[in-house]
Structures are given as C-alpha cells and as structure tokens.
Amino acid sequence: MDKNRHDVAIAGAGLTGQLMALALSQQGFSVALIDPHPADAQADDPRTTALAYASVRLFRRLGLWDALEDRAAAINDILVTNGRPADRFRKGGLSGGRLHFPSSLLPEHTAGPEGTPLGHIVRNADMLEVFRARLKEDENVDLITDRIGEVENKRGNVTLPLGGGQTIEAAFLIACDGKQSRLRETQGFRTRKWGYDQKALAFNLKTEKPHHGVAQEIFYPQGPFAILPLLGNEVSIVWTEKNPGADHYARLPEDELIEEVRARVGDHLGRLELSSKPAVFPLTFVYVNNPVEGRIVLAGDAYHGIHPIAGQGFNLGIKDIAVMADVLHEARSHGLDVGAPDVLANYVRWRRFDSAALSFGTDAMTRLFSNDIAPVRWARGAGLGLVQHFDPARVLFMRQAGADTGELPRLMRP
Numbered sequence: 284m285d286k287n288r289h290d291v292a293i294a295g296a297g298l299t300g301q302l303m304a305l306a307l308s309q310q311g312f313s314v315a316l317i318d319p320h321p322a323d324a325q326a327d328d329p330r331t332t333a334l335a336y337a338s339v340r341l342f343r344r345l346g347l348w349d350a351l352e353d354r355a356a357a358i359n360d361i362l363v364t365n366g367r368p369a370d371r372f373r374k375g376g377l378s379g380g381r382l383h384f385p386s387s388l389l390p391e392h393t394a395g396p397e398g399t400p401l402g403h404i405v406r407n408a409d410m411l412e413v414f415r416a417r418l419k420e421d422e423n424v425d426l427i428t429d430r431i432g433e434v435e436n437k438r439g440n441v442t443l444p445l446g447g448g449q450t451i452e453a454a455f456l457i458a459c460d461g462k463q464s465r466l467r468e469t470q471g472f473r474t475r476k477w478g479y480d481q482k483a484l485a486f487n488l489k490t491e492k493p494h495h496g497v498a499q500e501i502f503y504p505q506g507p508f509a510i511l512p513l514l515g516n517e518v519s520i521v522w523t524e525k526n527p528g529a530d531h532y533a534r535l536p537e538d539e540l541i542e543e544v545r546a547r548v549g550d551h552l553g554r555l556e557l558s559s560k561p562a563v564f565p566l567t568f569v570y571v572n573n574p575v576e577g578r579i580v581l582a583g584d585a586y587h588g589i590h591p592i593a594g595q596g597f598n599l600g601i602k603d604i605a606v607m608a609d610v611l612h613e614a615r616s617h618g619l620d621v622g623a624p625d626v627l628a629n630y631v632r633w634r635r636f637d638s639a640a641l642s643f644g645t646d647a648m649t650r651l652f653s654n655d656i657a658p659v660r661w662a663r664g665a666g667l668g669l670v671q672h673f674d675p676a677r678v679l680f681m682r683q684a685g686a687d688t689g690e691l692p693r694l695m696r697p
Contacts, residue, residue, distance in 0.1 A: 289315040290621065291611075292443055292453035294431055295460030296321035298332070298407065299583030299600040301414040303459055305345055306608045306694065308423035312621075315451050316418070317443070318460075319430040324412040329486045329559035331511060331519040332410065333358070333498070333594035334403045335686035338601045341694040347413055354409045356512045357400035359496035360385045361684070365652070365667055382667040384681050388674060400496065401685060404511045404519060427451070434470065436577040440622065455578040455622030457607070459600075462569050462588035470579050472571050476588075479566040479649065481506050482529035483591055484522040486561040487513065488544070491553025494518055500592075501547065502652040507592050508547050517558060520544065521591055523566065525653075533561040566590055570642045574634070575627045582607065586634075587642045590649045595641055598686045605692035606633045637689050 291307055293300050296318035304316040334342070334355070342348040361384040386401050418424055432444040434456065443451040458466040467474060499510040506523025513519055522544075524532065532543060541555050569588035574581035583600035607630055614626040670676045682688050686695065 287450060287452060289313045289425065289451065289453045291315070292317060292441065292451055292456045294318070294456060294458050294466055295464075295583075295585070296426065297459065297461060297583075298322065298410060298414070298597060299604070300457075300459035301411070301418060302345075302601070303457060303582060303604045303607065304424045304426075305347070305414065305417055305421065306341070306604045307611065308421050309345055310608055310612050310615075312423065312611065314424045315427060315443075315453060316424055317427045317429060317431055317445070317451070319428065319446070321415075321426060321428060322411055323415060324408040326408060327560065328406075328408045329519070329562050330407045331404050331485075331487075331513070331521075332407055332597045333511065334405055335595070335598045335601075335684060336400065336402050337686040337691065337695045338598050339403060340696065341601055341605055344694050347417065350413045350416070351405060351409060354514065355403035355405045356514050357496050358386075358402045358404065358498045358512060359400050360498070361401060361681075362497055362499045363502070363667065364499070365502045382671050382677075384677060384684075388678055389681055389685075401498075401681060404498070404513055406513075431466075434466070434579065436470065436579055439620075441578045453622070454620060455580060455627065458579060458581050458585045459583045460585055462567055462584045464581070464585035466579065467571065467581060467585050470576050472576055472581065473573070474569060474571050476567060476569045479568065479590060479653075480525050481523050481566045481653065482526060483564045483566055484524060484529040484533055484561055485520065485564065486557060487517060487519050487559040488541075488552075489556040489558045490516045490518055491555070492516070492551065494552065499548075503547070504653065506649075506653050509591075509594070510548060510552075511594075518552065522547075523591070523653075529563045533563050568642075568646055570639070572635075572639075573631065575624070575631055577624070578622045578627070580607075580627050580630060587638045589642050589645045592649050592652070593641075593645050593684070595645065595684070595686070599638060599641060602637065602686060602692070602695065603630075603634060605694040606630055608694060609633075609692040633690070633692075641683075 290312040292315040293304055294317055296316050304314045307314050363382040430446040435442040440452050441456045494512045496512050501508045505525045509521040511519040537557050574586045582603040589596050610630045611621045614621045
C-alpha cells in the first residue's frame, strides 16, 4: 500500500472510526486511520454499549460477531417505568406508567429465524479489543498515530499534513473524532449544540439474583436510570443525574452508593456489589444539518452526538458506517470519484431524516421525562400505559430501538 495515498482517510480511531475503517476495508478501499491517541481496550473502563439487533447484523457481515458473541449479553425484554425514587415501590406510585417490550412480540423474520434478541449489551473494552485485533491483520488499513495539521480541502482530493512530517492524500476525509470534533469546528460546519444540566454515572454491579436478560429504564425527575444486563449475574448501570448529583454519588463509599442504587431499583436483584469503579461523563447534544463540506464528511458523534436516554448513540454511528459503505460501493461500481460532492451528497440524503428524527426525538424525550411537574408526570405515565395496550405501537418502538426502520443499507438488512 502506498503510505501517502489512500482511497479514504478517517480522523478519529475510537469505536466509530475503527469500525468505519474495517467496513470500508472489506469493500476493498485503502484506508488511512489517523488519531494521536487511538482508543484501546482498558480493563477498568466501565462503559458499555447497547447494540441494536440490526447493528448486530453488520457485525456478523463484517466477521466480527464470532469474537464478540460470547462476551455479549442478550436483551430478551425491555421494561420502561416512570416514577420518583420516593414512591417507586408504592402501589400506584408509578402513575400507571409501565411499558414492557418482550422479544416475543417481534416477528421472527424481523429479528431473525433463530429468535434473535432485541439487542445485546457489550463492553466498550471488548469491542475495542476485537476491532484492534482485526485492524492489525488488515492490509487495507494503515493505522497512523499522529495529529492532523491544517487540512487542504481541494477540488480533487484532501491533503492531510501530519505532526510527524508525513503527508496523507485521499479522495476524501471522514471525521469520526467525536462530539468535541476539532475538524468539525475548524472546517466551518454549522453546528447546533448545547449541554444538558446532567451527567451520566456509569459503573457495573455483581448481583445475587439473575437479571434474566431484562434491560430496565426508569424515568426519574433527575434523569433516566438504566439497568442493563451483562454476562452472568452482573449488570451495567447508567445513572443520569442533574448537576452536581452524579459527582456526589461517584464520591460515596461503596456501601452508601449501593444503598442509593437499592433505593432506585429495589431488591429484585438481591445483594449488590460494585464490580467497577464509577466514572462520570458530561452530557451534551450535537447535530449538524449538512455533514459535508467539500471533501470532508462527518460520521458518528461528530455528526450527531445525543443523550444516552434511548441507548442509540453508537447505533446511529453504525448506520452511518453501513450507508457510507453502500454509497462508496455504488460509486466505485460506476467508475465515479468516491470523494466527489455528488457522491457524498447521497450519504447526506440517506442519513439526514433518520439522524434528525432520532437526534431531536431523543432530545425531546430527555426534556419530557427529566422533570417533576405533576401534570407532565401524569401525562407521560398515562402515555406509557396507552402504548402498553397497543401492540402495533410497541412493535414500532421495538423496531426503532432495533435500528430496523427506514431504508436499510445492505450490511444491516435481514
């Protein structure tokens, strides 16, 4: 491979950037994957990701799922409730707001003939370990540990000077450098962004009793509280609190933190024990209406960074990857320049509606559920109760959560 000329350059070697590189490499493209600090597996990283069932199809088609399946916990059911910590376990305290999504509601042809679960919970460290192992074997991907200088966004290509003195040329550049994307800011993308008065507290717990593959999300006024199944008797907690609550709880001694958790989840999991240190993350919103400037295109959190309330952030990025693979494959099959503006415009057209709908829908959901206004609390509880008794609506929500709606790219089709 010519170390200076590639078909595609990718800025950012986190989960999205590494998976994008692997997907485009499988299509036969040469890829320069550039990051001054490529993400690597960290054993003490408590973060997990909910992979939608349509996203798992992409992992299967890229040959990654065999290495991940034994480390992934299946989501067999999803239980959503609405309440307040003080009345969470009182009779009627949830304002009638309980919504159950059993995997049995999905038609077999939707999820898969073998009864595929609604999704899987995977540790970020496990995904990174699998990605990096594959990248080391991939002759089409050049992983470059360096910083990109001032990008030349030309009519016919992009030129990327690197801090170490090397210069990379490519047909175009994909920015996968996250919510705080430096390329998005320096290249003039018009961006809508704001912070939430919330932080997420993430950690894992060992449980005495089995979770039975049930993912729970409890909507409390301070923010959603998610209990996600991991392998064995272990769960991942993603606990959203208004500032400065998350920092306060993260500093508590283990026994006091466990008591706070128990006050929110009850005793159905039995005795609880920390299996990872708590980590706190600020929550922000980022959205770019037009993710293309010349020969630079945004993907993943650099394009649409959303609240974790629905667990869809990485799945949005996975769909970006699958669509990009389709668009580039189609362009090359017709002998077109894969970085040409009209080719990249096809990516924008395909992704714009889905990205906007999920990004702003998630933002609206966050604002609706993160408050304790009595009429609003009653209305959302009543709304959950209505959906619970209307199976077509539940199936629609399940397909949306499964990233299985709209025109699916080939890597995500059944």
